[in-house]
Amino acid sequence: MHVVIVGSGIAGLTAALHAHEAGEHVTIVTKTALGDGCTPLAQGGVAGVYGPGDSRERHAADTMDAGAGLSDPAAVDVLVRDGAERIAELIARGVAFDRSPDGELLLGREAAHSRARIVHSGGDATGAAIARALVAAVRGTTITIIEQAFLVDLLVTEGAVHGIRLLRDGVESELQADAVVLASGGAGQLYAHTTNPLGATGDGIAAAIRAGARVDDLEFVQFHPTVLASGPAFLISEAVRGEGATLVDDDGRRFVFDSHPDGELAPRDVVARAIARRSAAQGGPVRLDATALGADRLRERFPTIDRVTRARGFDWSVEPIPVTPAAHYLMGGVTTDLHGRTNLRGLFAVGEVARTGVHGANRLASNSLLEGAVFGARAAAALSAPWPAVADGQVPSATVPRLASDRDVDGTASVFTRATLQQLMWDEVGLLRTTRGLEHARGLLRAWRAGAPAPASAAEHEDANLLLLADATATAALTRSVGVGAHHLEAPELERV
The missing domain is CATH 1.20.58.100 (Fumarate reductase/succinate dehydrogenase flavoprotein-like, C-terminal domain)
Incomplete structure (x- = not known):
């Protein structure tokens, strides 16, 4: 079987490696360079259940709560059940998650998590570490890699996808496939302020819509609460608040408690709206106060953020820094079942391009990298399985507009x-x-x-x-x-x- 995977973040690379290891002929098509996209930019970590005092049930409950009750319980169960195996796999592929002197994984806490259950690598460089490891693993195989290639459209005949149309060096061509896996990411470039790279223009979702694939939940766009409000968009990880940093207005007041009893650790949508309203009321950005953590702790725990904030003229160990929300993650996308299958035979979707049902109306922090690994592996495992009848006969979602006249x-x-x-x-x-x-x-x-x-x-x-x-x-x-x-x-x- 020839499998074409469009995209090379954690979801696409995981799917590619699993498909290759299962004996499939795999081609990765990526818009820029292998491993580029949102994954290497991820400062946050990977959520999971690692030790005593936590459980899959607690992780699932936190995910459902953050999703405002709209998460699919079956998809959430898959996420938390398969998570430990995928994290172990990342470690086996060379991702060095941060550990204590005695070798135990260091666990952090982020908003809406009831427990410290998030692993990081390099403090605030988890995504970069994952991307390096997976890219190295792919380059060590016979997987075909096509870089700098733009997905124009899916090739569809009688409701079945059999390849893609590419634009490369100004020339269009067709690439035939027995199965296509969309792993092309989200659409952060819909917004004037975003944490996403320039290439996040929703190409996979748009191509799927044109092909007749079902999409859902596009209205659920997550805005990260804390992006440095100075210079180009630079995300200040939620883990900073998890470590004890606070949000304050011009009067030094912790205003988020006006909106939610959990304050800075409330779900992201709540915190982002609280910041937007307070910023508008006072005529300027609110501030993130991490001074209580001290210079040594900030430099050790958040080396990337520490370097960038200082380069932009802020010493965040002695002064609060200005922050603002920005578009960050799309919870909706191409609708899939629990194996990444869409309503079009032969078309799979994994990662941010997909709507698996895990995130509901608001993604729980650090579930995105986990989702990419879990569902990337599940899609690869389903490549050779019979296509289920339940996936047939679905119609394009009512959220897709048609310009009829x-x-x-x-x-x-x-x-x-x-x-x-x-x-x-x-x-x-x-x-x-x-x-x-x-x-x-x-x-x-x-x-x-x-x-x-x-x-x-x-x-x-x-x-x-x-x-x-x-x-x-x-x-x-x-x-x-x-x-x-x-x-x-x-x-x-x-x-x-």
Whole structure:
């Protein structure tokens, strides 16, 4: 069997290695270089159950709570049940997780976790360590690697996927496959402020939509609460608050307790909204106060953050640093079963591109790397299994917009650029949403889509994908008329006029 895997983060690389070890012929197609993307940028760690005082049941309960009750219990059970094996596998492949002097794994705590259960590598460089190890493992095999190749579309015949169309060096070509695994990441570039790299333009989700795959939960976009509010977006790991740092306003008050009894360790959506509101009220960013941890502890535990903040002129051991929220993670995506299978025969999706049901309305911190490893391995194991009848006959989700006629376009469109789209999404389909704002955004987006020329270059394909996903996201947000989790609807009296 020839398996094409699109993407090379933790989910794609795990799927590739497992498929190769099972004897499949594997080709990895990646947009930039092997191992690039969001995985190497992940400062947070990998959640799991490692020691006494914790249990899979507790981890599952925390995941469900963070997901506002919308997580799929079966998917969560898979995540916490398979997690220990995947973490052991990462260690076996060379990921050196941080340990105490006696050799025990060091466990950290992040928001909405009831226990310290998160392992890190290099303090705040976990993703980079994982990416290095998995890339080295892949390069040590006969897996075919195609870099700098853009996914244009999926090849589909009678509801079955049999390959992909690529754009490389300005030339389109087709790559046939018996199965395609999408592992192409999320769509953080929908927003003006994001922790995601420039390549996170939702190409896999958009291609799946065009092919007729089901998507769900696109309205659930997670905004990381703490990005350094100075210079290019740089994430300040939630683990800093887990270690005891606090969020304070201009008066030095810990304002997040006004929104949740857990304060800084409340779920991410709660903390991000509290920061957004307080920043607007005081006319400037709030601050993260980590001074109580001391210079030595900050340098040892968070070496990357310590280096970058100092390079930008902040000594966070003696002064609080300014922070702001930014788009971080997409909980929705291409809908899959518990083995990564979609409603299109031969198409799998794993990692952030997928909607497995694990995250519900709000992802629990440090579950994303775990999900990529767990479901990447499960998809590879299901490659040769019979395609289940239950996956057939699904229809594209109602969250996917179709431009059937001019009547679908309302309003007068301004000039479309990627920057105008990103600002529109930030303003109207971001942290604090209103029905009026969502309707305004959808009208503009559909006008832009209706007037957009056929894409030719990779950048034009990215813009087309962002337009499609922005429309789908705004539509999904309007369809879910009750606010929950990361989809927050302001009260009618707060709607902008």
